[in-house]
Amino acid sequence: MNNSEPVLMMLFGATGDLAKRKLYPAFFRLFRQQVLNNHFAVIGTARRPWSDDHFREVIADAIADQNPTEPEQSAFLQHFYYQSHDVGDASHYQTLAKLADKLDQQYQLAGNRMYYLAMAPRFFGQIVTQLKAAKIIDTAGFNRVVLEKPFGTDYESANKLSQELTQVFPEKDIFRIDHYLGKEMIQNILTLRATNSLLESQWSNQYIDNVQITFAEALGVEQRGGYYDQTGALKDMVQNHILQVLSLLAMELPTKMSEAAIRTGKVAALKAVRIYNAAEVAENFVRGQYTAGSLNNAQFAGYREEPAVDPQSRTETFVAGKFQIDNERWQGVPFYVRTGKRLTEKGTRINIVFKNLTANAAIATQNILTIYIQPTEGFSLSLNGKALDNQSTTTPIRLSYRHDSQMMANTPEAYERLLHDIITGDATNFTHWDEVAQSWRIVDTIRQAWDQDDQPLPTYAAGTMGPKAAFDLVAKNGNQWIWQPDTWFVERGLLNR
Ligand SMILES: NC(=O)C1=CN([C@@H]2O[C@H](COP(=O)(O)OP(=O)(O)OC[C@H]3O[C@@H](n4cnc5c(N)ncnc54)[C@H](OP(=O)(O)O)[C@@H]3O)[C@@H](O)[C@H]2O)C=CC1
Numbered sequence: 001m002n003n004s005e006p007v008l009m010m011l012f013g014a015t016g017d018l019a020k021r022k023l024y025p026a027f028f029r030l031f032r033q034q035v036l037n038n039h040f041a042v043i044g045t046a047r048r049p050w051s052d053d054h055f056r057e058v059i060a061d062a063i064a065d066q067n068p069t070e071p072e073q074s075a076f077l078q079h080f081y082y083q084s085h086d087v088g089d090a091s092h093y094q095t096l097a098k099l100a101d102k103l104d105q106q107y108q109l110a111g112n113r114m115y116y117l118a119m120a121p122r123f124f125g126q127i128v129t130q131l132k133a134a135k136i137i138d139t140a141g142f143n144r145v146v147l148e149k150p151f152g153t154d155y156e157s158a159n160k161l162s163q164e165l166t167q168v169f170p171e172k173d174i175f176r177i178d179h180y181l182g183k184e185m186i187q188n189i190l191t192l193r194a195t196n197s198l199l200e201s202q203w204s205n206q207y208i209d210n211v212q213i214t215f216a217e218a219l220g221v222e223q224r225g226g227y228y229d230q231t232g233a234l235k236d237m238v239q240n241h242i243l244q245v246l247s248l249l250a251m252e253l254p255t256k257m258s259e260a261a262i263r264t265g266k267v268a269a270l271k272a273v274r275i276y277n278a279a280e281v282a283e284n285f286v287r288g289q290y291t292a293g294s295l296n297n298a299q300f301a302g303y304r305e306e307p308a309v310d311p312q313s314r315t316e317t318f319v320a321g322k323f324q325i326d327n328e329r330w331q332g333v334p335f336y337v338r339t340g341k342r343l344t345e346k347g348t349r350i351n352i353v354f355k356n357l358t359a360n361a362a363i364a365t366q367n368i369l370t371i372y373i374q375p376t377e378g379f380s381l382s383l384n385g386k387a388l389d390n391q392s393t394t395t396p397i398r399l400s401y402r403h404d405s406q407m408m409a410n411t412p413e414a415y416e417r418l419l420h421d422i423i424t425g426d427a428t429n430f431t432h433w434d435e436v437a438q439s440w441r442i443v444d445t446i447r448q449a450w451d452q453d454d455q456p457l458p459t460y461a462a463g464t465m466g467p468k469a470a471f472d473l474v475a476k477n478g479n480q481w482i483w484q485p486d487t488w489f490v491e492r493g494l495l496n497r
């Protein structure tokens, strides 16, 4: 990675889960590589009345597993400042403006500023309006705003937010972050397609039977009940991460891999995704909520017993669905998606299941290309070979590749990559408003259908792969979810390099 330009980062939501788990560790990795050198400063803000010292202790804790040396840690921490601040209070922005100007001088930051809104989307509009009113963004350098997903809570709120934002920042300075776009194997999707004629020549309904996208999490809602109970899996994962991955798989490949061409391709793919009416939602989508259960000999509470969750909550912690893409390339190919909390393991994978078109169909199994996104990173292709000593049966053969742990350790983490892109002004791996708007149109009708449905919410026990309805959904199309735990492959030597 290149050295970045000097920058002042203003982090809204500095006491939150995202900041602690992902952002501070990513800042430190960039610092260690001297991408962030001495010319940077961070102002963290949230309501909690923390001091600079306490803020620095929290950050030290967040980076502890990277084993910093004492001099390294103190050199890093001295760049962090904390300002207690309610985003609704206009007077605080004056204090922020003064601190920003002071740090700008002290660290010679050339007026370059980045505003990272690591908060619930309902706060975004008022923050940017206040930043403008307090003239914080009136500097000679760049002023870039970074917004966490979900961008809005539905199409209407997202559209309103988009208008508020563009009154303050030009589109080129708006970075809507979707951290999955910073993950190594997601970035690999277009390369895999564009550089392997073996794959791209088969990449259509002529040869592909179905596509499966699984984003499984073993964690529950943890301490994020306040946010999650208002959001649910559909808006937390499907509207953004899953539809982004679907668009990369389904888009037409541009002749030139430029930011604008990739975006145009993704938007076109999203526009071809069928928008369901209520009856079609019932036919093609299922939801579920986890109840108490056990996983690896540990007992877990049900979702309704989690902190800050409504004991009567109808929020879904699991979604499975079948998307259909109405264009020449994909007509008739189901794109199955599923995501959930408290499933059997953490595992993000894509399976491309090919049609069995061989003359020997009776003894051949379907070829499957699997893209392993996390925790294992790699891909595999399952083929059929002759069974030993038997001419008339086949044995499955898996060609597989995975990044080894040394390579993974040297590969930048998603947030590290994306923060670097923001500071260097590269928007390729961020979502444009057109993509966000279309994703909301797709998801809104699903949400509305569910909101009008007062049937009991399907449940699944913690430690399982979701409600029975999710298995029935694919079975009624004659398919089944392709899933084996990572350990299954590793134990059989199938995922070794
Ligand atoms: N956590 C994760 O793994 C991921 C989260 N995200 C996204 O990041 C965003 C934040 O999520 P997360 O960190 O988990 O949420 P948290 O609930 O942990 O954090 C919310 C933050 O907002 C602050 N806050 C809330 N109200 C106010 C207010 N009125 N004025 C000032 N500060 C306020 C809180 O601080 P205080 O209480 O001190 O005011 C806290 O720092 C969400 O949009 C989420 O979708 C995206 C990817 C992953």
Ligand SMILES: O=C1O[C@H](COP(=O)(O)O)[C@@H](O)[C@H](O)[C@H]1O
Pocket: 179, 217, 236
């Ligand atoms: O955006 C989110 O993503 C995380 C999962 O991210 P990962 O990188 O750990 O796979 C999810 O837990 C969270 O609910 C959601 O807001």
